[in-house]
Amino acid sequence: MEKAAYAFKLDGTPVKCTVFGHGHINHTLKIITDTGAEYILQKINKYVFKDPAGVMRNVGSITDFIRERADDTRLCLHFLTTKDGQFHYQDDQGEFWRMYDFIGGFCLDTPESDQDFYQSALAFGRFQQMLSEFKADTLEETIPEFHNTIDRYRLFKQSVAEDRVGRLAGVQDDVDFVLAREEKGSILQNMRVSGELPLRVTHNDTKLNNVLLDRKTRKSLCVLDLDTVMPGLSAYDFGDSIRFGAATAAEDEKDLSKMHLDLHMFEVFTRGFLEAATSLTDREVEVLPMGAYTMTLEVGLRFLKDYLDGDLYFKTAYPEHNLVRARTQLKLVADMEDKMGQMNEIVARVAAEVRK
Ligand code: ADP
Ligand code: GN1
Ligand code: MG
Numbered sequence: 001m002e003k004a005a006y007a008f009k010l011d012g013t014p015v016k017c018t019v020f021g022h023g024h025i026n027h028t029l030k031i032i033t034d035t036g037a038e039y040i041l042q043k044i045n046k047y048v049f050k051d052p053a054g055v056m057r058n059v060g061s062i063t064d065f066i067r068e069r070a071d072d073t074r075l076c077l078h079f080l081t082t083k084d085g086q087f088h089y090q091d092d093q094g095e096f097w098r099m100y101d102f103i104g105g106f107c108l109d110t111p112e113s114d115q116d117f118y119q120s121a122l123a124f125g126r127f128q129q130m131l132s133e134f135k136a137d138t139l140e141e142t143i144p145e146f147h148n149t150i151d152r153y154r155l156f157k158q159s160v161a162e163d164r165v166g167r168l169a170g171v172q173d174d175v176d177f178v179l180a181r182e183e184k185g186s187i188l189q190n191m192r193v194s195g196e197l198p199l200r201v202t203h204n205d206t207k208l209n210n211v212l213l214d215r216k217t218r219k220s221l222c223v224l225d226l227d228t229v230m231p232g233l234s235a236y237d238f239g240d241s242i243r244f245g246a247a248t249a250a251e252d253e254k255d256l257s258k259m260h261l262d263l264h265m266f267e268v269f270t271r272g273f274l275e276a277a278t279s280l281t282d283r284e285v286e287v288l289p290m291g292a293y294t295m296t297l298e299v300g301l302r303f304l305k306d307y308l309d310g311d312l313y314f315k316t317a318y319p320e321h322n323l324v325r326a327r328t329q330l331k332l333v334a335d336m337e338d339k340m341g342q343m344n345e346i347v348a349r350v351a352a353e354v355r356k
Contacts, residue, residue, distance in 0.1 A: 001029065004041060004097035007082045007089035011037040022109055022209055023225065024314045030102060038102035039080070043095055044088075048313060049227060052096035054140040056087045059226045061138065062131070062201075069130050074103050074214075074221040105212035105221050110250065114268045116218060117245050120211045121272025123220035124203060124237050128277045131201040136231040139201065146204055146228060147236050149185045149298050156305045165310040171323065177330055178301050185297045188290055192233055197284055202232035208245040234284050235291025238273055242266060242292035243299065247332055252325045259331045261339050266292075267346045274354045285351045289343035293336045300329030 005014045012033030020030040020040065027043040044052040059079065066076045080099045082089045089097045111117035145151040160168060160175055168175070191197045203210075203223060210225040244251060246265035249258040270288065274280070303326035306313045311322055336343070 001041070001043075004043070004089050004091055004095075005031055005099075007097070008039075008041075008080045008099040009083055010039060010080070010099075011035050017041070021107065025227075031099075038104075039099050040102050041097060041099050043097050044227075046094075046096065049142055051140070051142070052088065055142045055227050056096075056098060058139050058142060058229060060087050062134070062226055062229050065134050066127075066130055072221075074105070074212075075126075076222050077101075077103070077224065077226065103212055103221060105214055107209040107212060107224070109209050111208060111245055111265065114265070116213065117208070117265055118268050118272040119213060119218065119220040120208050120241065120245065121269040122276045123211045123223050124206045124241055125273040125276025127203055127223045128200060128234060128237060129279065131229075132279055134201045136199060136201050139230055141230055142227055143230075146230060147189075147232055147295075147298065149189045149294060152298055152301055153182050153185065156301050159305045159308045163308065165308070167308055167310075167323075171304065171307065171326075174304055174323075174326060174330060177333075178297070178304060181297055181333070185294055185301075188233060188235055188287065188294050191287070197233050197235070197287065198281065199231045200234055201229065202234065202237050204228040204230060204232050204236055204240070206237045206241040206244075208241065233291070234277060234280055235287050236295060237291075238269075238288045239291030239293070239295035240299075241269055241273075243296040243329070243332060245269065246292075249328065251328060252321060253328050254324055256327060256331045259328050260335045261292075261332060261343075263339060263342055263346065266343060267350060270347055270350045271354060274351055278355075285347060285355070286344075288347050289336075289340060292343065293333065293340065296329055296336060297333050300326050300333055303329060 010033055012035030014031050015034050016032040018030050021028045025045045025048050029041045031039040031041050044055060046052060049055050063077050070076050078101045079087050081087055108116060205225055205228045211223055212221040214221055246262050246269055248260045248262050253259055303322045307322035307326060314322060316322055
C-alpha cells in the first residue's frame with residue numbers, strides 16, 4: 001500500500017492513511033499528505049474485475065468526456081497518474097491501484113432528507129444525460145452480462161446445484177422465492193434484446209453512496225464508482241437507486257419487518273431523475289418501476305448466490321451477512337409487488353408534470 005501511495009504524483013508526502021467508505025467491492029483508503037492534500041487510493045478487486053487495466057481505460061475515457069462537458073470541476077472525478085504516466089500502479093503481487101482527488105464532499109448510506117435523495121437523482125440523471133453522446137461501442141464490458149438477469153438466473157441455478165459450502169438446506173425457501181420470479185425478472189432483459197428499449201451508456205451501480213454531496217450546500221457533485229459504466233438500460237440506473245435509497249431500512253437490516261418501499265421517496269427520486277434525464281423515450285419512462293423491481297430481485301439473487309458460494313464476491317462483515325442482505329432485498333421485492341400499481345401511477349403522474 002505504501003509503495004502504491006508513493007507511486008503517484010501527489011502534492012506533498014503521505015502522512016496519514018485510513019480505510020474509507022462502505023463499498024462492497026474495492027479496498028478504499030483516504031490519504032492525507034504533509035501539505036494537507038487529500039486523496040483516495042483504491043486497490044481494484046481483481047476477483048470482480050478480471051481486466052483492471054480495461055476498467056481504467058473505460059474510467060479514463062468517461063471522465064475525459066464528462067470533464068469537457070461539465071461546468072464545474074467537482075462534477076467529475078479526477079484520476080492522478082503515476083510518476084511514469086500511467087493511470088494505475090501494479091504492485092509486486094500483481095495488484096492494481098489507482099489514486100484520485102478527494103473532492104471535499106461526503107457520501108450517505110441513507111438519505112437524511114428528501115432533498116438529499118432528490119440531489120442524487122439529479123446526479124444520476126445528469127450522468128446519463130451527459131453520456132448520451134458517448135460512443136457506447138468504445139467501452140469495454142468490465143463485468144460481462146452484469147445486469148443480464150437471464151444469465152444471472154443461469155449462474156444462480158449452477159450455484160444451487162453445486163451447493164459448494166453446504167448452505168443450501170438452510171435457505172431453500174429463499175431459493176424457491178427467487179426461482180418463482182424468473183419470468184418476471186427476465187422481462188427487461190427480453191425488452192433489451194428485442195430492441196424495445198434503447199441501449200444507453202449507464203452507470204449500473206447507482207447506490208446513494210456512489211454520489212458525492214457538497215458539505216455546505218448538500219447539492220450533488222460527481223458520481224463515483226465508475227467501474228461498471230457500460231451500455232445498459234436507463235431503468236437499471238433508476239432501479240438500483242430506488243432499491244437502495246427509497247427503502248425504509250438498510251440493505252443489511254436483520255429485522256425484515258422494517259423493510260418496505262417508501263413511495264414518497266420513490267416519487268422524490270422519480271422527479272429528479274426525469275428532470276435531469278430528459279432524453280428518455282416514453283417506453284423507457286413507463287418501465288422505470290419494473291427497473292426498481294428487477295434490480296432489487298437481481299441483487300437479492302446475487303447476495304444469495306454469493307452466500308451459497310461461500311462469500312467470494314461481496315465484502316462481508318460476518319458469516320451470515322450475504323444471507324441477511326439477500327433476505328432484506330427479497331422482502332423489498334415482495335413489497336414492490338404489492339406496490340407496483342402505485343409506482344406506475346406515480347411515474348405516469350410525475351412524467352406528465354415534468355416532461356411537458
Ligand atoms: P466500491 O466499488 O468498493 O463501492 P467506491 O469507488 O464506490 O468503491 O468507493 C467506496 C466508497 O468510498 C464510496 O461509497 C464513498 O463513500 C467513498 N469514496 C470514494 N471516492 C470518494 C471521493 N472521491 N470522495 C469522497 N468519498 C469517496
Ligand atoms: C456493489 O461497489 P458497490 O458497493 O458500490 C456491487 C453492486 C451491488 C451493490 C449492492 C461491481 O456495489 O452491483 O448492487 O454492491 N458492485 C459490483 O450493495 O458488483
Ligand atoms: Mg461504491
